[in-house]
Every structure is written in C-alpha cells, then in structure tokens.
Amino acid sequence: MGKLKVLFHLNEPEKWQGTFSSIINFVKDVGQENADIEVVANGAAVSAFSEKCRIAGGSGETSTSCGKATGELYEEMNKLAQMGIRFVACRNALRMHSLDENMLPPFITVVPAGITEIAKKQAEGYAYIKT
Amino acid sequence: MGKLKVLFHLNEPEKWQGTFSSIINFVKDVGQENADIEVVANGAAVSAFSEKCRIAGGSGETSTSCGKATGELYEEMNKLAQMGIRFVACRNALRMHSLDENMLPPFITVVPAGITEIAKKQAEGYAYIKT
Amino acid sequence: MGKLKVLFHLNEPEKWQGTFSSIINFVKDVGQENADIEVVANGAAVSAFSEKCRIAGGSGETSTSCGKATGELYEEMNKLAQMGIRFVACRNALRMHSLDENMLPPFITVVPAGITEIAKKQAEGYAYIKT
Structure with missing residues (x-):
C-alpha cells in the first residue's frame, strides 16, 4: 500500500489546535512513514501568523483575535514540519x-x-x- | 492539462463573501479558461436569497440575519455567473x-x-x- | 450505475441535526438502494454522546453544551442506522x-x-x- 495522502484545509484561526491534534492522531495511527500530509491555510486562518500574535504568544499571553498565540503555534508547526508535514499559506489571504x-x-x-x-x-x- | 474542476460547498450565510473571494483569486491564478467552477449552497446559506435580505441589500442596509445584503450578493453572483461560474441551490434548503x-x-x-x-x-x- | 458513496464528516456538536437532514434529503432523492453513507464524528462532535447529554435528552430538556439533546440524537441515529447508514466515532475524540x-x-x-x-x-x- 502506498502512503495515505491527506490535505488539511483550514480558513479560521481557531482551527489550528484541532488541526494539529488531528494530524498527530493520524500519524500515530498509521505511522509517520505511511502518511503524506499537507496543510493549506487561507482566509482568516493566516491571521494567526501576525507578529502581534507572535509577540503575544512569546510572552505567554493569548489574544482572542489570534485564535491561538502564534509563538506557541509556530513551535507546534515547527515540530510537525520537522516530521515532514508541509505547511502552505495563501498569498491573497496574507x-x-x-x-x-x-x-x-x-x-x-x-x-x-x-x-x-x-x-x-x-x-x-x-x-x-x-x- | 484539462481544466481544474472545483466545487465550492457552503451551508452558512456568512460564507458567501469568502467564497466569492476564493473564486476570484482562483480564477486570477489559473486563468478563466482553465477553471470549471460550481458553487452549491444548502442549509442556512440559502437564507441569503430571501426577499427581505434582497430589499435590505437594495436599499444599502445590511441585515445580520442575511449574512450579507442580498442585493449586493446577487450583483457579485451575477458577475461571476457571466464568467461561466455555476450557482446551484438545494430545493430542500429553500x-x-x-x-x-x-x-x-x-x-x-x-x-x-x-x-x-x-x-x-x-x-x-x-x-x-x-x- | 453503482451506488453513490458519500462520507459525512462533522467535528462540531451543533452539526448533528443538519447532518441528519442532509442524509434524509439525499436518501429521498436517490433512493435508499442507491446510497452508501457513512458518518464520521471527531473533535467536539462526539461531546453529544455524553451521558449528561443523554439524560438531558431523555427528560426532554436540552443542554447548550450538547448541541442537541442526546436521547433524541440517538433516536434519530438509530433510525438511520436501521436504514444501513454507518456511524463512526474517533477514539481520540472520545x-x-x-x-x-x-x-x-x-x-x-x-x-x-x-x-x-x-x-x-x-x-x-x-x-x-x-x-
């Protein structure tokens, strides 16, 4: 059997955490070597990338407009990226x-x-x- | 390469504007001649078609129950329909x-x-x- | 023509009722013998399965945290399951x-x-x- 290829789409900033959980559970279930995963963020989901959110995240605060503090978000994203998961953002949304x-x-x-x-x-x- | 065929599904009235933006950005990216697009609205997304919303839209007012004023919504939809994008509504939802x-x-x-x-x-x- | 195979995915408890309506309308449209339907619930959608919600449902009350009272939810699910529709829940979400x-x-x-x-x-x- 080839790899299970999955594309996750999110367009709301509140959905990052749920997306990470879904990815982690999926990888645990099928094994990292059997998963080919890409995450595409467009719409308001990219607002979580703003520097304001990143700073808020870095200082341990959270901002409601960010969905999730970006410092933390980047850390989790970075971990997943190290595992081979690809993160894609829409230029129009940025x-x-x-x-x-x-x-x-x-x-x-x-x-x-x-x-x-x-x-x-x-x-x-x-x-x-x-x- | 054939056309890129895409079906957009929305079931919430607030999602019309984001759907239009997505369509416009997609068409700009691949070229109108390479895109085959259909939009299917069911559930509460069709509530944006109500006459009350249409009138509110026509007079320049917006109504929170409409998501987006329908007069304006129809104008944007009409423009996209002229470009060949198909709009489909679910009879049950209507x-x-x-x-x-x-x-x-x-x-x-x-x-x-x-x-x-x-x-x-x-x-x-x-x-x-x-x- | 073979059966129309459809997988419904929901991850929010408020979406159960809309999912049921969609399934019922779909089956009415194509005929039960032509539909092969599976429903996968993950994320917060499984919170509707909690006993608290089930009791609230049983006594005729509804609880906002349940989306829909579970007693009623189970009844509708059971009816659909008798028609051959499969319901699947994610263990991680449970x-x-x-x-x-x-x-x-x-x-x-x-x-x-x-x-x-x-x-x-x-x-x-x-x-x-x-x-």
Whole structure:
C-alpha cells in the first residue's frame, strides 16, 4: 500500500489546535512513514501568523483575535514540519491580513492562491479534510 | 492539462463573501479558461436569497440575519455567473427557509438535493472545497 | 450505475441535526438502494454522546453544551442506522471528552483515528462532505 495522502484545509484561526491534534492522531495511527500530509491555510486562518500574535504568544499571553498565540503555534508547526508535514499559506489571504510573507518562518510555503493548491492536490489523489 | 474542476460547498450565510473571494483569486491564478467552477449552497446559506435580505441589500442596509445584503450578493453572483461560474441551490434548503424558487434570479439552478449534486460532481472529478 | 458513496464528516456538536437532514434529503432523492453513507464524528462532535447529554435528552430538556439533546440524537441515529447508514466515532475524540466507548450504543463503530477513516474512504471513492 502506498502512503495515505491527506490535505488539511483550514480558513479560521481557531482551527489550528484541532488541526494539529488531528494530524498527530493520524500519524500515530498509521505511522509517520505511511502518511503524506499537507496543510493549506487561507482566509482568516493566516491571521494567526501576525507578529502581534507572535509577540503575544512569546510572552505567554493569548489574544482572542489570534485564535491561538502564534509563538506557541509556530513551535507546534515547527515540530510537525520537522516530521515532514508541509505547511502552505495563501498569498491573497496574507495580503488581506497585511502580513509580510518574508516574516513567516521558513517552513511555511506561500502559494499564489490556496484554492489552486487544494484543487491540484485533490487531482493528485490527496484526501481532503476541512477542519 | 484539462481544466481544474472545483466545487465550492457552503451551508452558512456568512460564507458567501469568502467564497466569492476564493473564486476570484482562483480564477486570477489559473486563468478563466482553465477553471470549471460550481458553487452549491444548502442549509442556512440559502437564507441569503430571501426577499427581505434582497430589499435590505437594495436599499444599502445590511441585515445580520442575511449574512450579507442580498442585493449586493446577487450583483457579485451575477458577475461571476457571466464568467461561466455555476450557482446551484438545494430545493430542500429553500423550502426549509420558506423561499420561493421562482423568485430566484435565472442564474441560480435549483436541484432536488444539494448533497446529490456534490456527490455526483466529486464522482466526475471535481475537487471539493468547503468554505 | 453503482451506488453513490458519500462520507459525512462533522467535528462540531451543533452539526448533528443538519447532518441528519442532509442524509434524509439525499436518501429521498436517490433512493435508499442507491446510497452508501457513512458518518464520521471527531473533535467536539462526539461531546453529544455524553451521558449528561443523554439524560438531558431523555427528560426532554436540552443542554447548550450538547448541541442537541442526546436521547433524541440517538433516536434519530438509530433510525438511520436501521436504514444501513454507518456511524463512526474517533477514539481520540472520545478520550478527549472523557467518554467511555463501552457506553455508546451498538450502532456506533469506534475507530482509532477519525482522519484515517476519512482518508481511506476517500481513497475508496467516497465523496467527502463536511457539514
């Protein structure tokens, strides 16, 4: 059997934690070597990447507008990225939220349009999961 | 490469604007000639079609129960329909919200059940995107 | 034509009623003999299975934390299960909500990870619908 290919789509900042839990549980279940996982964030989900949120996260505070403090979010994302999980952000969404893509950590790939990425991955056989 | 086939599914009235943005960004990215797009609305998403919302939209007011003023919503939908994007509404959802399907603009196709339409389109190779 | 295979995914307790409506409308539209339906609940959607909710449901009360009273929820689920619709719950989600899987009614199948189930079903040709 080939790897189980899964694309997670989130467009709300509150959904990051649930997405991480889903990924961790999935990887535990099938084994890291059998999972091929990509996470695409568009819409308001990218607002969690703002520096304000990152600072709030760093100081241990949380901000309601961030969904989850970004310092912590980046840490968890970084751990998952080390395991081979790919994180993709939509450039349109970053612009809409006035976010500079050069400020994003290196493990986040920016694509011109999140929807194109999601459509292409499904055409390549990835299962789609909306969190 | 054939067209990228994408089906957008929304069941909440607040999601219309985000759906439009996603469609516009997607079309800009791949080119209108490479995109085959259908939007299926069921559940409370069809409440945005109510005449009350349409009137509110027409007069420039917005109504919280409409998600987005329908006058404006129809204008944006009409523009996208002119570009070849198909809009589909679920008859069960229209009935549930006491909406007369004969009052809908001609660019909206009504189907007996939104879920059937979504299932068939995925079987035809459409990528599914929940907004 | 073979059966239309559809997988419903829900991760919020408020979505049960809408999911049931979607299933009933779909089955009415295509005919029970042409529908192959599975429902996968993970995340907070499983909180509707708690005993507290079940008791509240049984006594006719509703609890906001349950989304829908569980007594009633189980009744509707049971009816659908009799029609051949499969209900699947994620073990991780049950644990997260301190729910004993042995307390669940027999028509609910528990899987180690809901995401694995959803990915496998899509690989088997099931259409995915997020409610």
